[in-house]
Amino acid sequence: KSKLDVVQVWMSILPSTEAQRREWRVWLAFSGRAAFSPVIAEEFRRRYAQGHEDTLLLLGSLQSSGRLAEGLDMDLAAEGVVALMDGLGVRATVEPDLWPPARQRQHIERHLRLLGWVPSAEQG
Secondary structure (H helix, E strand, O other), X not given: OOOOOHHHHHXXXXXXXXXXXXXXXXXXHHHXXXXXXXXXXXXXXXXXXXXXXXXXXXHHHHHHOOOOOOOOOHHHHHHHHHHHHHHHHHHHHHOOOOOOHHHHHHHHHHHHHHOOOXXXXXXX
């Protein structure tokens, strides 16, 4: 079985530290401009597409190691994870006191469980 800690991978992306919150603030500042700038919008599309591909790889690794339900629509699952991460990132950036790392982790784990995720023994 794979010992991939997908929760930790995704936590490393979210604004769970002050340095990560700074990065998310920049992302959010540019996201407002993406609606008005084709150049920025294209960069957002590129980054979301890469996030989708990376998520497909992670989910596929979990599934091939028996740690994720079989028969999932993997594109839909990846889209859901990317949307979850986006929403968590926005909320934790804007409301860090209400969205501490433990709460962010709780939502990632809950979403993964809905996909049939089985944590490795090391993760609990």
